[in-house]
Amino acid sequence: VTAAAAGVLMRAEIAEQPEAVARTIDATAPQAAALAAAARSRDVRSVVLLARGSSDHAALYGRYLLEGRCGLLSSLAAPSLYTTYRAPVDLSRTLALAVSQSGEVPEIVEALGYARSRGALVAALTNSAGSPLAAAADHAIVTQAGPERAVAATKTFTTQLAALAALAVALGARDLAAPLARAPGAIERTLACQAPVLAAAASLRGERAAVCLARGYSFCIALEAALKLKETAGLWAEGFSTADLRHGPTVAAGALPALVFHAPGRLANDVEALERALAAAGSRVVSIGAGRELPVDGALPEELAPLALVVPAQLLCERLAVLLGRDPDRPPGLHKVTQT
Amino acid sequence: VTAAAAGVLMRAEIAEQPEAVARTIDATAPQAAALAAAARSRDVRSVVLLARGSSDHAALYGRYLLEGRCGLLSSLAAPSLYTTYRAPVDLSRTLALAVSQSGEVPEIVEALGYARSRGALVAALTNSAGSPLAAAADHAIVTQAGPERAVAATKTFTTQLAALAALAVALGARDLAAPLARAPGAIERTLACQAPVLAAAASLRGERAAVCLARGYSFCIALEAALKLKETAGLWAEGFSTADLRHGPTVAAGALPALVFHAPGRLANDVEALERALAAAGSRVVSIGAGRELPVDGALPEELAPLALVVPAQLLCERLAVLLGRDPDRPPGLHKVTQT
Numbered sequence: 001v002t003a004a005a006a007g008v009l010m011r012a013e014i015a016e017q018p019e020a021v022a023r024t025i026d027a028t029a030p031q032a033a034a035l036a037a038a039a040r041s042r043d044v045r046s047v048v049l050l051a052r053g054s055s056d057h058a059a060l061y062g063r064y065l066l067e068g069r070c071g072l073l074s075s076l077a078a079p080s081l082y083t084t085y086r087a088p089v090d091l092s093r094t095l096a097l098a099v100s101q102s103g104e105v106p107e108i109v110e111a112l113g114y115a116r117s118r119g120a121l122v123a124a125l126t127n128s129a130g131s132p133l134a135a136a137a138d139h140a141i142v143t144q145a146g147p148e149r150a151v152a153a154t155k156t157f158t159t160q161l162a163a164l165a166a167l168a169v170a171l172g173a174r175d176l177a178a179p180l181a182r183a184p185g186a187i188e189r190t191l192a193c194q195a196p197v198l199a200a201a202a203s204l205r206g207e208r209a210a211v212c213l214a215r216g217y218s219f220c221i222a223l224e225a226a227l228k229l230k231e232t233a234g235l236w237a238e239g240f241s242t243a244d245l246r247h248g249p250t251v252a253a254g255a256l257p258a259l260v261f262h263a264p265g266r267l268a269n270d271v272e273a274l275e276r277a278l279a280a281a282g283s284r285v286v287s288i289g290a291g292r293e294l295p296v297d298g299a300l301p302e303e304l305a306p307l308a309l310v311v312p313a314q315l316l317c318e319r320l321a322v323l324l325g326r327d328p329d330r331p332p333g334l335h336k337v338t339q340t
Numbered sequence: 341v342t343a344a345a346a347g348v349l350m351r352a353e354i355a356e357q358p359e360a361v362a363r364t365i366d367a368t369a370p371q372a373a374a375l376a377a378a379a380r381s382r383d384v385r386s387v388v389l390l391a392r393g394s395s396d397h398a399a400l401y402g403r404y405l406l407e408g409r410c411g412l413l414s415s416l417a418a419p420s421l422y423t424t425y426r427a428p429v430d431l432s433r434t435l436a437l438a439v440s441q442s443g444e445v446p447e448i449v450e451a452l453g454y455a456r457s458r459g460a461l462v463a464a465l466t467n468s469a470g471s472p473l474a475a476a477a478d479h480a481i482v483t484q485a486g487p488e489r490a491v492a493a494t495k496t497f498t499t500q501l502a503a504l505a506a507l508a509v510a511l512g513a514r515d516l517a518a519p520l521a522r523a524p525g526a527i528e529r530t531l532a533c534q535a536p537v538l539a540a541a542a543s544l545r546g547e548r549a550a551v552c553l554a555r556g557y558s559f560c561i562a563l564e565a566a567l568k569l570k571e572t573a574g575l576w577a578e579g580f581s582t583a584d585l586r587h588g589p590t591v592a593a594g595a596l597p598a599l600v601f602h603a604p605g606r607l608a609n610d611v612e613a614l615e616r617a618l619a620a621a622g623s624r625v626v627s628i629g630a631g632r633e634l635p636v637d638g639a640l641p642e643e644l645a646p647l648a649l650v651v652p653a654q655l656l657c658e659r660l661a662v663l664l665g666r667d668p669d670r671p672p673g674l675h676k677v678t679q680t
Contacts, residue, residue, distance in 0.1 A: 045430060046386060046413060053587035068421050071428035073386060075415030079583070080556050081408050084606050088411035090385060107583070209549055209576050216420050230589045236549050236596070238578045243419070243447070247393035249570045256576070266424050 006327040009150040010232070010318045014311070015191060016146070017155050021307065022184040023144035024159040028166045035095075035123050035139040036170035042121050044095045046073040050082075050111045051099040054153040057224040058125075058160035059099045061306055064217045065164060069173035069303065079107050082114040092119035100124070101148065101156035102336065103131020112136050125163055127156050141167065150329040151336050152232050154314050157224065158187065161307050173303075182299050186308040189297040193312050196294050200286050201319035207257050207284075210237040213245060214261035214309075215271055221261050221306050225313035229259075232321040232328035242267075242274040255282065259316075261309050262289025265302030288312050346667040349490040350572070350658045354651070355531060356486070357495045361647065362524040363484035364499040368506045375435075375463050375479040376510035382461050384435045386413040390422075390451045391439040394493040397564040398465075398500035399439045401646055404557045405504060409513040409643065419447050422454040432459035440464070441488065441496035442676065443471020452476050465503055467496050481507065490669040491676050492572050494654050497564065498527065501647050513643075522639050526648040529637040533652050536634050540626050541659035547597050547624075550577040553585060554601035554649075555611055561601050561646050565653035569599075572661040572668035582607075582614040595622065599656075601649050602629025605642030628652050 047066050049059035059076055067074040072095070081087040096115035098108050103126035113136055116122045124137035127145050134140040143159035162183060169177045204210070210229060214222035219241045226239035237259070240249060260275045262268060279285045290298030294312035296305075321328035387406050389399035399416055407414040412435070421427040436455030438448050443466035453476055456462045464477035467485050474480040483499035502523060509517045544550070550569060554562035559581045566579035577599070580589060600615045602608060619625045630638030634652035636645075661668035 048413070052584065056584075056587075064418065064421065064425075067418075067429055068425040068427045071430065073388070073415070073429050073431070073434065075413075078404065078407075078559075080581075080607060081404065084556065085404075085408040087408045089407055089413050090411065091413070094413065216424065219418075227589065236576070236578075238576075241420075244392065244396075247396075249567065267420060 007318045007322045007329060009329040010152055010154060013148055013150055013155045014314045014318065017158050017311070018184040018188040020145045020155045020159050021162045021187060024162045025166060025180060025183070027144045028141050028163040029170070031139065031141045032163070032167040032170035035141065035167065038121060038139060039095050039171065043093055044072065044121055045093045047095045047097060048075055048077045048091070048115065048120070049097050049099060050077045050079060050108050050115070052079070052105060052108065054157050054224055054227060055099040055101060055160060057220045057227070058157055058164060060223065061161050061217065061220040062097070062099070062164040062167070065168040065173065065303060066171065068217070069168050069176070070171040072171070077111060079111045082111040083107055086114070089118055091115055094120045095123060096120035097123045097125060098133055098137065099160060100133050101127040101143070101145070101153060101160070103128040103133035109133050109136050125160060127159070148336070151331055151334050152228055152317070152328055158307055158310060165304060176303060179301050179304050183304060183307045186297040186299040187311055190308045190311040193295050194315065197312055197315040198319055200294060201316055201323055203284065204235070204257060204320055205323055208236060210235055210257045210259065211245065212237055212239040212259045212261070213242050213271065213274060214263070215242045215267045216263070216265065217303050218261050218263040218306050218309055221310045221313065224310060225259055225261070228313060228317040231331050231334060232317040233324055233326065235320065242271050245274065257284040257286065259286045259288060259313065262287065262292060263302050263305035263309060347658045347662045347669060349669040350492055350494060353488055353490055353495045354654045354658065357498050357651070358524040358528040360485045360495045360499050361502045361527060364502045365506060365520060365523070367484045368481050368503040369510070371479065371481045372503070372507040372510035375481065375507065378461060378479060379435050379511065383433055384412065384461055385433045387435045387437060388415055388417045388431070388455065388460070389437050389439060390417045390419060390448050390455070392419070392445060392448065394497050394564060394567060395439040395441060395500060397560045397567070398497055398504060400563065401501055401557065401560040402437070402439070402504040402507070405508040405513065405643060406511065408557070409508050409516070410511040412511070417451060419451045422451040423447055426454065429458055431455055434460045436460035436462045438464050438473055438477065439500060440473050441467040441483070441485070441493060441500070443468040443473035449473050449476055465500060467499070488676070491671055491674050492568055492657070492668055498647055498650060505644060516643060519641050519644050523644060523647045526637040526639040527651055530648045530651040533635050534655065537652055537655040538659055540634060541656055541663055543624065544575070544597060544660055545663055548576060550575055550597045550599065551585065552577055552579040552599045552601070553582050553611065553614060554603070555582045556603070556605065556607045557643050558601050558603040558646050558649055561650045561653065564650060565599055565601070568653060568657040571671050571674060572657040573664055573666065575660065582611050585614065597624040597626065599626045599628060599653065602627065602632060603642050603645035603649060
């Protein structure tokens with residue numbers, strides 16, 4: 001791979017997101033409606049989301065939406081409780097929703113099968129309709145990201161978020177349908193932030209570690225940005241909710257650069273206050289949000305803001321990796337389970 | 341504070357753990373039995389644990405025990421879903437268990453009140469019987485750590501683990517009662533690992549970041565060790581399950597020192613394999629477990645191993661902080677909510 005080719009795939013796939021998300025919203029709406037009908041007929045009261053890696057961060061987004069907006073007690077599974085410990089749990093009123101772009105992570109396929117054996121309604125959210133995970137599920141919700149060739153997930157992640165939002169709409173959050181239709185446009189406009197992204201990447205070149213911060217519905221983006229920084233740029237970043245940072249890690253965080261993700265809503269002041277405190281303590285703060293250093297289109301409400309908020313982080317990871325002489329398309333030691 | 345006094349409180353409180361845990365096992369058994377009876381009479385099927393910081397890591401331990409051994413679908417709450425978003429969730433067959441040593445974290449008290457308003461059976465696990473959290477709960481399980489004066493939680497954490505194990509016993513994991521009675525002795529014998537701890541601390545003096553790794557029931561200890569390293573020694577450590585490290589962060593982890601926690605059981609080989617891979621990649625590995633570099637008494641089964649496994653990590657944090665000229669009793673910028 002030549003230096004000039006580094007990041008070509010990741011850049012292209014980041015740019016494809018408006019179309020990929022638009023296709024996914026259209027394609028998953030009827031699938032989500034069918035799953036919601038099945039959940040109602042089974043009197044489902046709770047949701048267990050099964051995932052690893054970036055898909056686990058999408059699952060966390062789903063957790064907030066499905067509990068916060070649809071009233072379903074939701075949690076991220078600890079897969080080993082199913083695959084290894086065979087937890088004797090009654091899942092007869094539970095939706096087990098596995099999230100995996102490839103649909104081929106053996107642990108997740110196995111965990112979904114165990115959930116079925118305990119009585120769960122089982123569903124798969126995947127980018128591959130023909131995957132073992134889809135085959136193992138009663139219902140498949142299939143994202144329309146198209147083949148993702150860069151190892152670092154980008155369009156498969158945002159399409160997972162879009163599909164989870166579509167599921168939340170089907171499960172009762174009807175008011176999100178109209179703003180969800182605006183998500184492709186918001187992502188498109190956010191892609192224009194290339195110049196400030198390059199400047200921010202250049203300013204982070206010499207850093208070894210960082211924190212990524214958000215809260216509430218956008219907390220998942222802090223975790224996803226941190227994982228992407230590790231994978232692509234080798235920057236040892238850790239994601240926190242602003243609330244958790246205050247409960248201890250703030251001691252060590254004062255000296256570290258911080259990516260801070262701002263969304264509208266009732267927790268905006270909390271994020272703003274922590275950003276000011278970190279800046280006052282001497283941290284290099286990269287502020288991401290509507291009207292911020294890395295500007296994000298402001299068309300989306302709090303619950304959908306993550307779909308656009310992640311975009312500057314993706315661009316930043318790609319640029320920083322290339323500046324550091326890395327190829328973000330092929331991080332050393334990482335593999336996609338399959339190239340859907 | 342003189343340098344000679346640095347860590348005096350934390351060292352003393354680490355050493356008090358055998359007695360504190362023994363007292364807690366005795367005191368919480370009847371409280372746990374009463375709560376279990378109430379849970380059965382209410383036909384409780386799921387558990388939501390509410391906590392922040394070290395208490396959140398104890399809550400994660402509780403999640404594994406209560407789901408893995410007692411069959412109750414368990415999760416860690418996202419407190420903002422209750423305090424800010426007022427999730428319209430039905431908790432009528434749910435136990436909401438708040439964990440807070442002080443019992444005075446306003447967010448947790450508020451979240452517990454919200455859970456009650458949604459129908460939950462509400463309980464508090466706290467070191468302070470007179471706290472607002474205990475007052476807000478139907479049932480209090482009160483740890484017997486005594487006053488904890490160092491800011492970094494040690495004996496309040498292990499007594500929380502012991503109380504959660506007592507609750508698991510009351511909720512059906514009867515076979516854990518006898519080994520739980522052996523925990524104080526196992527902790528006592530593990531406290532003897534002072535010499536290798538000092539050597540390990542000295543070897544980590546020049547490090548800026550680290551990873552802490554474990555899996556299954558002991559995953560909580562990786563998170564707790566990482567938080568303690570941040571708080572007391574300013575070392576930017578992040579905790580992972582070994583499974584999650586393989587899903588991405590392994591790219592950046594190869595160069596970092598690693599604290600690896602070994603427990604008996606079906607996931608021991610997974611942890612062993614990752615430790616070998618990290619060592620082969622050049623990481624300085626601090627191996628913690630029975631017969632390891634930092635030896636842990638081997639008397640406890642997998643589900644109770646965390647009670648002893650955390651002890652070398654506590655000692656290591658205290659020693660490393662002092663070597664670095666810090667006072668682990670009073671990390672800058674951190675406060676206990678109250679000195680129970």
